[in-house]
Amino acid sequence: RTGEALRAFHTAIRSSPGSTRSQAMKEQAQGMMLKVLTSFKSSEIEQAVNSLDRNGVDLLMKYIYKGFEKPTENSSAILLQWHEKALAVGGLGSIVRVLTARKTV
Amino acid sequence: MAYHSFLLEPISCHAWNKDRTQIALCPNNHEVHIYRKDGAKWSKIHELKEHNGQVTGIDWAPESNRLVTCGTDRNAYVWTLKGNVWKPTLVILRINRAARCVKWSPKENKFAVGSGSRLISICYFEQENDWWVCKHIKKPIRSTVLSLDWHPNNVLLAAGSCDFKCRIFSAYIKEVEERPSPTPWGSKMPFGELMFESSSSCGWVHSICFSASGSRVAWVSHDSTLCLADAGRKMDVATLCTETLPLLAVTFITENSLVAAGHDCCPMLFTYEESQGTLTFGGKLDVPKQSSQRGLTARERFQNLDKKASSDTANATLDTLHKNSISQISVLVGGKDKCSQFCTTGMDGGMSIWDVKSLESALKDLKIK
Numbered sequence: 001r002t003g004e005a006l007r008a009f010h011t012a013i014r015s016s017p018g019s020t021r022s023q024a025m026k027e028q029a030q031g032m033m034l035k036v037l038t039s040f041k042s043s044e045i046e047q048a049v050n051s052l053d054r055n056g057v058d059l060l061m062k063y064i065y066k067g068f069e070k071p072t073e074n075s076s077a078i079l080l081q082w083h084e085k086a087l088a089v090g091g092l093g094s095i096v097r098v099l100t101a102r103k104t105v
Numbered sequence: 106m107a108y109h110s111f112l113l114e115p116i117s118c119h120a121w122n123k124d125r126t127q128i129a130l131c132p133n134n135h136e137v138h139i140y141r142k143d144g145a146k147w148s149k150i151h152e153l154k155e156h157n158g159q160v161t162g163i164d165w166a167p168e169s170n171r172l173v174t175c176g177t178d179r180n181a182y183v184w185t186l187k188g189n190v191w192k193p194t195l196v197i198l199r200i201n202r203a204a205r206c207v208k209w210s211p212k213e214n215k216f217a218v219g220s221g222s223r224l225i226s227i228c229y230f231e232q233e234n235d236w237w238v239c240k241h242i243k244k245p246i247r248s249t250v251l252s253l254d255w256h257p258n259n260v261l262l263a264a265g266s267c268d269f270k271c272r273i274f275s276a277y278i279k280e281v282e283e284r285p286s287p288t289p290w291g292s293k294m295p296f297g298e299l300m301f302e303s304s305s306s307c308g309w310v311h312s313i314c315f316s317a318s319g320s321r322v323a324w325v326s327h328d329s330t331l332c333l334a335d336a337g338r339k340m341d342v343a344t345l346c347t348e349t350l351p352l353l354a355v356t357f358i359t360e361n362s363l364v365a366a367g368h369d370c371c372p373m374l375f376t377y378e379e380s381q382g383t384l385t386f387g388g389k390l391d392v393p394k395q396s397s398q399r400g401l402t403a404r405e406r407f408q409n410l411d412k413k414a415s416s417d418t419a420n421a422t423l424d425t426l427h428k429n430s431i432s433q434i435s436v437l438v439g440g441k442d443k444c445s446q447f448c449t450t451g452m453d454g455g456m457s458i459w460d461v462k463s464l465e466s467a468l469k470d471l472k473i474k
Contacts, residue, residue: 054346055346058346090348091347091348091349092329092348092349092350093329093330093346093347093348093349093350094346094348096327096328096329096350096351097307097328097329097330097346100307100308100327100328100329101307101328102305102307
């Protein structure tokens with residue numbers, strides 16, 4: 001079960017639409033990512049974050065903040081845990097890049 | 106590390122004279138103050154008052170001992186020392202927005218001014234009319250030019266701008282110099298020619314620097330990245346996404362090592378690996394003396410609880426030497442290829458001199474290539 005969540009996570013990261021203008025595509029990707037992120041157990045988050053490269057961590061941070069923008073029930077709690085782990089790896093720079101990014105997720 | 110607190114306000118910009126005994130700085134107002142080193146103290150010896158707006162850039166030509174200053178009043182002045190007084194000469198820049206940065210060329214026969222008018226003014230002295238004239242480089246700059254640096258051949262000029270790009274232009278002025286020989290950045294260099302333009306990063310380019318040989322140019326931008334373009338590798342750009350807050354100033358200290366500093370109030374080392382074309386973070390250069398983690402007394406614990414609503418032992422004050430963002434770095438000794446001392450000034454009004462050898466011995470993991 002852990003393996004499945006991790007695989008789904010990597011797939012969602014990899015298939016993130018890089019430079020699409022279609023709002024529908026973006027929202028679909030956001031919804032998918034949120035589903036994957038909320039399906040993780042707290043103990044598994046750190047391992048998932050450590051398996052990403054620098055670009056992956058930046059992308060994850062973008063999705064986390066996107067998730068904060070449109071909270072669903074209980075989503076913020078798990079997203080905060082993801083935020084803590086992603087911050088430990090990406091540093092404040094990864095948050096700065098969320099703010100300055102021209103291509104939003 | 107020697108730290109001197111000049112002011113309580115930010116130091117807008119600074120420049121050193123040739124033998125590093127005097128420093129000219131703008132104390133966040135319309136003036137330039139020159140301080141001279143007197144043993145361990147600094148005494149103010151001159152106050153240059155001519156600008157009508159904040160002075161945003163100062164550069165001190167080492168050989169000809171002239172100062173050039175530019176400010177938000179859209180003017181630049183060239184100052185010459187006559188006896189014991191600095192006399193200003195106005196330079197008409199023909200800009201309608203604030204000037205933001207100024208740099209003498211290596212041969213000191215011209216200087217470049219970056220401004221909010223989205224152009225660079227290249228100024229040179231016209232002997233017949235006994236006055237400074239300027240030419241503009243406009244295309245394809247789309248926003249304020251924040252930083253400039255000259256290539257050692259006195260012709261190429263790197264410019265970092267708020268349109269997120271780093272560019273290298275030719276600032277060849279046929280009236281004052283010979284045609285330049287080919288460089289790794291190109292062979293045809295008519296005035297205003299764009300030799301290199303980076304693809305967009307996502308942040309304003311705060312600071313830009315050529316390496317000592319001129320075949321590499323590095324810049325830092327507001328999206329917390331450091332980039333380096335290597336002409337020796339077909340102008341390939343290496344990018345490093347840092348984990349820090351945005352950097353505001355960068356300089357080469359050897360051909361492969363850079364020191365950059367910014368909103369984290371601490372200079373940091375970065376290394377460029379030529380064979381792989383990668384940039385890596387080499388470590389922070391301001392490691393505070395480890396104050397022993399003494400436990401809190403019961404009284405302090407209750408005080409903390411009362412004042413800050415937390416019993417956390419974490420310090421609320423900065424451990425770094427500078428207590429606010431570092432806005433400028435300058436090389437003092439050794440040049441950009443063998444720098445042994447550099448200086449930082451910041452928004453805390455302080456100036457700090459860093460000795461590379463002491464840093465190397467104090468921070469054992471530091472490797473300066």
